[in-house]
Each structure stands twice: as structure tokens, then as C-alpha cells.
Amino acid sequence: MREDVFLNTPEGRESTPDASSPAHACYKLSEQFELDGLRVGIVVRFSQGELTAVSLFVATGAQSWGEWSEAEELGNQARFEQLLTAKYGNNRSLGWGSLAAEYDPRSGSAALAIRYI
Numbered sequence: 001m002r003e004d005v006f007l008n009t010p011e012g013r014e015s016t017p018d019a020s021s022p023a024h025a026c027y028k029l030s031e032q033f034e035l036d037g038l039r040v041g042i043v044v045r046f047s048q049g050e051l052t053a054v055s056l057f058v059a060t061g062a063q064s065w066g067e068w069s070e071a072e073e074l075g076n077q078a079r080f081e082q083l084l085t086a087k088y089g090n091n092r093s094l095g096w097g098s099l100a101a102e103y104d105p106r107s108g109s110a111a112l113a114i115r116y117i
Helices: 003-007 010-014 070-088
Strands: 016-020 024-028 033-035 038-047 050-058 097-104 109-116
Touching: 003 010, 003 024, 003 038, 003 050, 050 070, 070 097, 070 109
Parallel strands: none
Antiparallel strands: 016 024, 024 038, 033 038, 038 050, 050 109, 097 109
16 A cells, blocks of 8 residues: 555544654554454554555553553563464464564564565
């Protein structure tokens, strides 16, 4: 999907820019949902105008870094890992892309990453 097409959808119009640079853009969708007892949000990522990844993250409700916990984020990564293992085992490379449970220490967040090829 192209970025301009996404931005013209209801989800795209209601999303908020999460990070961007001339070649890359991220948007956080306004809607959240429940997944395995977790409140989950979605970030879509574009590179040079093409959708490259979708990340699911746990919406903790923390309002500041003082409320953030690395142990909690590592626990979220472990939960995502369990979900992927239960469904896909260790084979996370699919014909259209790949799946991974990740923790990014720079952003201090865990995500279930879906990357497209």
C-alpha cells in the first residue's frame, strides 16, 4: 500500500504521525484493540512511500518515562514471543514477509513486528 492511499482511508485520516524523515514515515492508528488480554495499538511504517511494516505494541497508559518500566516491556516482548511461537513455531519467514517479537532499547518499547518483502 502506498502512503498517500493509507492517508486517504478513515484510519489514515485519524492516525497521528509517530516519527518521520524524508524517506521514512510512521503513523500511530487511533483505534486500539484487545489481544490475548493486552490492550494493543498499531503503528504503520512506510519507506519511500510504500508500506514496509506494521508493529503492534502494548498500550500501557504510561504518561511519562517515570511510569515506564523496562521489565514490563521485556515482559510484553515475551508475551508476543509466546503468541508467535504458539501459532508459527520457529518458522517466522512467510511468503509475503516475516514476523518477530522485538524489544527496541532506544525507544524503550516491545512490539510484534510484521515486515513485508
